[in-house]
Amino acid sequence: MSFLSTTNVSLSTLFAESSTNAALVSFLIYTAAVFVIAALSNRLLKSKSFLSEYFLGSRGLGVWAFALTFAATSSSGGSFTGFPSKIYSHGWILALWIGSYMVVPICTMGLIGKRLNQVARRSGSITVPDVVRDRFHSPILGLMAVSLIVFFMSFNLVAQFKAGSLILQTLLDGVSIFESTADGLAQAVAGIPYISESESPEYLLCLLVFGVAVILYTTYGGFHAVVWTDVMQGIVMVIGVIIMLPLAISQSGGLENTTKLMAKMTPPRISDPDKGGITLTLAEPAPETMRIESGTWITDTPIDDNKTPLLFRVTVENEIAKGETTVNEVKVLQLTTLDDIERILARRESEKFLDDVSVSNIDLKSYAYGEEGSQQGTYVVGPGPSPGSDSGFLPLSLAISFFFMWAISGTGQPANMVRLMAFRDTKTLQRSICTVAIYYTLIYFPLVVIFCCARVLLPGMEGDSDRIMPAMAVYLTEHIGMGWLAGLLVAAPFAAVMSTVDSFLLLISSAWVRDVYQRNINPEASEKTIKMLSYLATFVVGTAAMVVAINPPQFLQDIIVYVGSGLAASFLATIVYGLYWRRVNAAGAMGAMLGGFSVHLAMYVTGYFVNGSFFKPYQLFDFDPIIIGLFVSFISGFVVTKMTAPPPEELVHKYFYTTKADA
Structure with a gap:
């Protein structure tokens, strides 16, 4: 597996x-x-x-040297x-x-x-x-x-x-x-x-x-x-x-x-840095210590299911020890915009996904401004x-x-x-x-x-x-x-x-x-x-x-x-x-x-x-x-x-x- x-x-x-x-x-x-x-x-x-x-530089800079060093230093x-x-x-x-x-x-x-x-x-x-x-x-x-x-x-x-x-x-x-x-x-x-x-x-x-x-x-x-x-x-x-x-x-x-797509976007739900996140449970015990790298995608609904899947992205690297099935308080963000979810799932083969896993104990928070479903258009x-x-x-x-x-x-x-x-x-x-x-x-x-x-x-x-x-x-x-x-x-x-x-x-x-x-x-x-x-x-x-x-x-x-x-x-x-x-x-x-x-x-x-x-x-x-x-x-x-x-x-x-x- x-x-x-x-x-x-x-x-x-x-x-x-x-x-x-x-x-x-x-x-x-x-x-x-x-x-x-x-x-x-x-x-x-x-x-x-x-x-x-x-x-x-002996105070001798010309236009191009002076202009570009001034601009590059600021940039x-x-x-x-x-x-x-x-x-x-x-x-x-x-x-x-x-x-x-x-x-x-x-x-x-x-x-x-x-x-x-x-x-x-x-x-x-x-x-x-x-x-x-x-x-x-x-x-x-x-x-x-x-x-x-x-x-x-x-x-x-x-x-x-x-x-x-x-x-x-x-x-x-x-x-x-x-x-x-x-x-x-x-x-x-x-x-x-x-x-x-x-x-x-x-x-x-x-x-x-x-x-x-x-x-x-x-x-x-x-x-x-x-x-x-x-x-x-x-x-x-x-x-x-x-x-x-x-x-x-x-x-x-x-x-x-x-701009049209951004107008539909709502901010993700995010983990509190100090507490909360999600619990991941593997279908079988890990055969060896497994790293869950930052940037890994996790979905809790099969692709062929009619329901919109929950889609999370890991923000802090985690490990599941050999023989274990569960890891708690995994720091993630959850996409809340349907178009974004569909876009990631459509290119699943070119993204990093964690398979054969279920998600529970979801403890995430919404943005203070731009909360899901209430303030669409906040990005534009x-x-x-x-x-x-x-x-x-x-x-x-x-x-x-x-x-x-x-x-x-x-x-x-x-x-x-x-x-x-x-x-x-x-x-x-x-x-x-x-x-x-x-x-x-x-x-x-x-x-x-x-x-x-x-x-x-x-x-x-x-x-x-x-x-x-x-x-x-x-x-x-x-x-x-x-x-x-x-x-x-x-x-x-x-x-x-x-x-x-x-x-x-x-x-x-x-x-x-x-x-x-x-x-x-x-x-x-x-x-x-x-x-x-x-x-x-x-x-x-x-x-x-x-x-x-x-x-x-x-x-x-x-x-x-x-x-x-x-x-x-x-x-x-x-x-x-x-x-x-x-x-x-x-x-x-x-x-x-x-x-x-x-x-x-x-x-x-x-x-x-x-x-x-x-x-x-x-x-x-x-x-x-x-x-x-x-x-x-x-x-x-x-x-x-x-x-x-x-x-x-x-x-x-x-x-x-x-x-x-x-x-």
């Missing part, structure tokens, strides 16, 4: 059978290209000032992992959620780009804490900026490592050499505390491969390696999305058909379904919040500010604004369409929605007989994560080496010492993040939202005041930074006690913490400045009197 049907294969197995070689070759070629760029970039470090070149693992997951889970409302991202380059580049570049050149600043310290002539303020950057970026770096590893795991799942290597790694780390507790040996192997590759090329090549790999990765991302768009539309039957109109909020995913107040979240908070990101310190001249800035806006449009609007189509093509993935992007790439290419193309499409999200990780690595390492060591501990350090410490810091920071990512947090996109909004609340008011307000002083800048950070953090901590999760913040007046944090930051900076003495006249003269070179 076969409990797990031998004729049924998963998407990853299909991919492995037809395009294993292509996937491996694509990955190896891509990785080799990254290392070649890093090697070429390293040669530039030998002929120019090391610090300026390693962390800022992170959140854009190609967390964002598709949100679209899949909540539907068309995500177009409104992300719509303001088209104006990010206008806000970020237009609002602070030219002035920030001028101030950085006048002061000789290489990092964002450099700018803050020199503009306000305050070492304490500089160290405060370092602390906030390290605090927030450490969170984000772990999330990006997780995203890169999940993408690579989906690409290589089912490849024989990958599976055997993962098994060997599992045996090697068995019994080692913490490491052996990883999600799976496959995930651990992918984390090591991804982590080692990105750490080495960033450490060796510095800023130019990051910029030119960003250019390559930016091109890969947009090509991948453009290819996926027509494939998704055609295979889902067109946008009109997709606002506020979108939500498992935990009875006001839906994106009520009007949060829609307004996220407009500011993406458009305004992008201006307050230190990773973006570093790019603004590196462009060549004003013409480069002006042309790049248009270039990045067009680039974002080519990325984000198609992603909304593609992953709304994914709801029709791949139902039931809410339990593992962070992997919907690579799973969709595999599905689309397999169904046109071009499995080899999946390697290119999966390279798009992989490229997005790499381009973000390398930027964050440099940002954190520059904070330690430049802003802590050279500016405060040893100002007379030789270039050889700085060079060695820069390599060491980049390597150590990356390795530490990789180690933490062995057992990562589950909330990928929530972490990215927390970090983005927190950095904006901490830095935006300080930078804007410093660039444009002559009267602002160090005390005012410190008040703005601490005020925004404290209120933002307090709303997230309150959310932990009120909503049961740190990543479900308390929403004062129903607004996201980014709105409240920015408001408090600007107000506190203004009030403290007015209550304290004005800055020295020579400091104002240095940064507010235009010279011909700055024009």
